[in-house]
Amino acid sequence: MDTVVSFVQESGGVKEYKLDSNGLQILIMQDLSAPVVACMITYRVGSRNETSGLTGATHFLEHLMFKGSEKYNKAKGTSVFNVLQDVGARMNATTWMDRTNYYELLPAEHLDLALDIESDRMRNALILPEDVESERTVILNEFDRGENEPTRKLYHEVWTTAYSAHPYHHPTIGWRSDIENVTASDLRGFYDRFYWPRNATLSIVGSIDIDEALEMVSRRFSSIPEGPEPALVTTREPEQLGLRRTTVSQAGELGSLMMAFKAVSADDDDALALDVLSIILARGKTSRLYRALLETSLASGVDASNTALRDPGLFYVFAVLNPESDHAVIEEAVWNEIQSISREGVTQAEVDSAIGQLQALEAYSRDGAFSIVQQLNEAIASGDWKLYTEYLNRLEAVTPDDIQRVARSYLTDNRATIGKYIPA
Amino acid sequence: MLRTTVDSVVSFYGSFATRPDLTTNQDILQDLAVALLDKGTTERDKFQIAEELESRGAEIRFHSMATRIAFSGKCLNRDVTPVIGICAEQLRKPSLSEDEYNKVLPRLQASVMQSMESTGAQSGSALRRLIFDKNHPNFAHAPEAEMEMLSDTKLADIAGYYRSRAGANEFVLVVVGDFEADDVTKAVSTGFGEWPDQNVSRKYDRSPVEKSGSPVHIPMRDKQNLDVRIGHAVDVIRTHRDYLPLYLGIFILGGNFSSRLMDTIRDKEGLTYGIYAQLNGVSSEFCGYFLVRATFSADTLDVGIRRTNELIAEFAENGISPEELASKKKTVSGSYKVGLASTGSLARTIGTNIISGLGAEYVDLFASLVEGVSVEEVNAALSKWIDPDKLLTATAGTLGT
Numbered sequence: 167m168d169t170v171v172s173f174v175q176e177s178g179g180v181k182e183y184k185l186d187s188n189g190l191q192i193l194i195m196q197d198l199s200a201p202v203v204a205c206m207i208t209y210r211v212g213s214r215n216e217t218s219g220l221t222g223a224t225h226f227l228e229h230l231m232f233k234g235s236e237k238y239n240k241a242k243g244t245s246v247f248n249v250l251q252d253v254g255a256r257m258n259a260t261t262w263m264d265r266t267n268y269y270e271l272l273p274a275e276h277l278d279l280a281l282d283i284e285s286d287r288m289r290n291a292l293i294l295p296e297d298v299e300s301e302r303t304v305i306l307n308e309f310d311r312g313e314n315e316p317t318r319k320l321y322h323e324v325w326t327t328a329y330s331a332h333p334y335h336h337p338t339i340g341w342r343s344d345i346e347n348v349t350a351s352d353l354r355g356f357y358d359r360f361y362w363p364r365n366a367t368l369s370i371v372g373s374i375d376i377d378e379a380l381e382m383v384s385r386r387f388s389s390i391p392e393g394p395e396p397a398l399v400t401t402r403e404p405e406q407l408g409l410r411r412t413t414v415s416q417a418g419e420l421g422s423l424m425m426a427f428k429a430v431s432a433d434d435d436d437a438l439a440l441d442v443l444s445i446i447l448a449r450g451k452t453s454r455l456y457r458a459l460l461e462t463s464l465a466s467g468v469d470a471s472n473t474a475l476r477d478p479g480l481f482y483v484f485a486v487l488n489p490e491s492d493h494a495v496i497e498e499a500v501w502n503e504i505q506s507i508s509r510e511g512v513t514q515a516e517v518d519s520a521i522g523q524l525q526a527l528e529a530y531s532r533d534g535a536f537s538i539v540q541q542l543n544e545a546i547a548s549g550d551w552k553l554y555t556e557y558l559n560r561l562e563a564v565t566p567d568d569i570q571r572v573a574r575s576y577l578t579d580n581r582a583t584i585g586k587y588i589p590a
Numbered sequence: 591m592l593r594t595t596v597d598s599v600v601s602f603y604g605s606f607a608t609r610p611d612l613t614t615n616q617d618i619l620q621d622l623a624v625a626l627l628d629k630g631t632t633e634r635d636k637f638q639i640a641e642e643l644e645s646r647g648a649e650i651r652f653h654s655m656a657t658r659i660a661f662s663g664k665c666l667n668r669d670v671t672p673v674i675g676i677c678a679e680q681l682r683k684p685s686l687s688e689d690e691y692n693k694v695l696p697r698l699q700a701s702v703m704q705s706m707e708s709t710g711a712q713s714g715s716a717l718r719r720l721i722f723d724k725n726h727p728n729f730a731h732a733p734e735a736e737m738e739m740l741s742d743t744k745l746a747d748i749a750g751y752y753r754s755r756a757g758a759n760e761f762v763l764v765v766v767g768d769f770e771a772d773d774v775t776k777a778v779s780t781g782f783g784e785w786p787d788q789n790v791s792r793k794y795d796r797s798p799v800e801k802s803g804s805p806v807h808i809p810m811r812d813k814q815n816l817d818v819r820i821g822h823a824v825d826v827i828r829t830h831r832d833y834l835p836l837y838l839g840i841f842i843l844g845g846n847f848s849s850r851l852m853d854t855i856r857d858k859e860g861l862t863y864g865i866y867a868q869l870n871g872v873s874s875e876f877c878g879y880f881l882v883r884a885t886f887s888a889d890t891l892d893v894g895i896r897r898t899n900e901l902i903a904e905f906a907e908n909g910i911s912p913e914e915l916a917s918k919k920k921t922v923s924g925s926y927k928v929g930l931a932s933t934g935s936l937a938r939t940i941g942t943n944i945i946s947g948l949g950a951e952y953v954d955l956f957a958s959l960v961e962g963v964s965v966e967e968v969n970a971a972l973s974k975w976i977d978p979d980k981l982l983t984a985t986a987g988t989l990g991t
Binding site for chain 2: 199202232245256282303304306311313315344398417449451461463466518532537590
């Protein structure tokens with residue numbers, strides 16, 4: 167192979183290369199457990215890059231990327247769906263706050279087809295006004311599907327209330343009026359700012375020969391210019407000065423409660439302690455909130471999670487009430503557990519058990535090529551793909567003192583947004 | 591057992607026949623019994639078991655199915671012996687205690703109440719009530735009726751049901767991943783050896799009765815997106831020779847993003863976010879149904895349903911083309927292969943194939959069987975089994991004013 171790709175580094179079995187001509191980052195890993203390959207391209211653009219009036223543009227554009235290019239389009243019988251599904255590929259795309267990703271999981275011998283499609287639509291998407299119009303009603307139906315779900319509305323309301331300046335304020339699908347009014351020209355502008363090699367990472371995991379795969383990547387992507395300097399999001403969320411509350415009232419059956427706290431970015435070491443804390447609080451029957459809420463029949467379900475994002479995200483506890491329960495009682499029970507941890511800390515046994523669970527989850531995440539690229543995708547979006555491969559090593563350093571410290575630092579009134587869903 | 595090259599991970603999937611008597615609502619007793627399986631055994635309480643599993647990061651789940659109880663699990667290879675042991679203990683010696691029953695019951699009721707908030711769940715279950723009688727495994731209770739039945743259950747009935755049905759009845763266990771065969775053999779033998787059979791003869795209807803009816807609408811407030819379910823019964827079981835041709839034909843209609851329905855209703859006409867067709871609820875023991883599911887916003891509901899019915903009618907009348915079949919054969923075979931890419935999916939697929947009477951080797955035969963299906967077979971199967979005049983419709987959501 168000609169030296170058109172440069173080796174950069176290796177971590178956790180994943181090799182990083184760079185395409186010399188345009189700086190495209192390539193992550194590649196051989197996994198021979200099944201005769202398939204997962205191919206994913208992650209663009210470092212998400213709803214965080216949207217401005218007022220253009221909310222939902224990232225997601226809208228994601229839909230348009232399936233509408234075709236000169237080479238792959240329905241009129242020629244070569245739509246992306248047709249040609250990929252003809253070879254049995256499972257494919258789709260997703261948009262989130264920090265990234266947009268397009269993926270194919272397909273029989274390994276068809277990797278080159280996936281690469282051809284992704285390299286083609288990186289710069290050759292048509293984005294026609296008539297396609298924008300037909301897709302607008304599709305997206306409005308998707309929007310309505312989301313509006314049907316009270317818990318999803320609660321989730322959005324809590325983020326919107328927690329963030330007043332940072333673009334994590336608005337939902338990824340956008341506000342309805344923006345979806346109704348965005349134009350093909352707006353979307354073209356968005357595309358031309360963000361869909362370039364220097365703003366993308368290509369991940370390939372599966373039953374492949376690495377040199378052959380790199381040769382295919384080089385052949386498909388080398389001729390694309392590197393593109394403009396990626397646009398930075400400079401808005402920082404101002405300091406919160408008190409507890410915030412929000413309520414969603416909508417027809418339904420069971421209430422729910424979301425208690426969220428502004429926390430840290432994914433690359434902060436405290437993110438690991440918060441991950442462990444989320445397990446101690448709410449994963450499995452041995453967790454504290456299972457005992458406090460489910461054993462007492464106050465709630466029918468409870469979950470806790472630290473949202474790993476590029477900028478500081480939310481650590482949250484989410485509980486679904488039992489029919490006779492009251493939001494205030496659940497909230498008090500959650501505060502009690504948080505205060506108990508802040509005051510008295512947690513045991514070494516709790517930390518060991520939580521780390522054991524996270525270690526197993528990491529091993530499970532390597533079961534299947536697609537699962538691996540999904541993990542890489544989120545780490546790329548957070549700013550560094552090695553956040554995935556180095557996770558276990560960094561996790562082992564978490565101590566009970568760290569858990570107590572992060573509970574004291576982040577799970578406080580001044581960082582809290584509490585949302586209630588009350589069935590109307 | 592199937593060893594794969596995945597590093598450290600073992601997945602397993604198993605099930606045994608129970609065949610609840612649907613006329614006496616034993617399906618509800620089974621749901622409750624299954625919900626109690628991870629709540630302690632006669633030897634250990636649920637927290638002792640949870641500590642064993644959670645400290646290892648292991649997972650075991652139990653599932654109540656129409657005629658069987660299934661279980662699945664995942665663990666690291668170093669833990670395969672104790673985890674299979676715990677699974678066997680939970681299945682064979684559940685405590686089924688009053689205390690746990692009193693905690694599980696409101697959780698199941700909450701779960702039914704949550705399904706009442708879902709337009710998809712409401713329309714799907716309404717269609718199954720339209721198509722099937724109560725004594726067919728594809729029948730679905732109305733959520734209000736299910737709430738009432740849950741309230742009426744007694745622990746003694748649940749325990750009696752479980753103890754009379756749980757056993758090595760047509761027992762299947764598939765283990766896939768990175769393990770030593772001797773370890774698994776010993777663990778399975780210790781855990782499940784000498785588990786006696788129970789008499790679980792069939793008491794339900796295998797075939798549907800002929801049904802017709804007007805469209806049913808489940809009114810729901812604040813649901814601007816409506817879910818639509820259209821379908822009718824198909825008297826075909828999994829081992830019927832028409833199954834594969836029919837499956838391929840329906841896949842062409844609505845199996846994926848490049849299907850006829852998605853291509854027209856979503857891509858060309860922009861009426862929906864998603865519309866799919868499938869052959870649903872088919873097993874080796876009872877027939878299933880042809881199902882089209884879609885979502886429409888309130889202002890496109892009428893035109894969406896009309897266009898969907900027109901496309902189904904056109905499809906049933908004219909059948910499929912050789913080009914469509916050739917294309918979708920590649921899709922179906924390829925996606926079957928792709929779907930086996932993790933230990934969990936491989937274990938579940940092999941287990942389901944064995945239960946369906948297709949055998950463990952079916953995963954290797956599938957592609958050639960698909961390849962052998964002709965256009966004539968597909969069109970004959972569609973002509974025989976898909977009838978636009980028999981379609982029943984259920985919708986759920988907030989109708990426009």
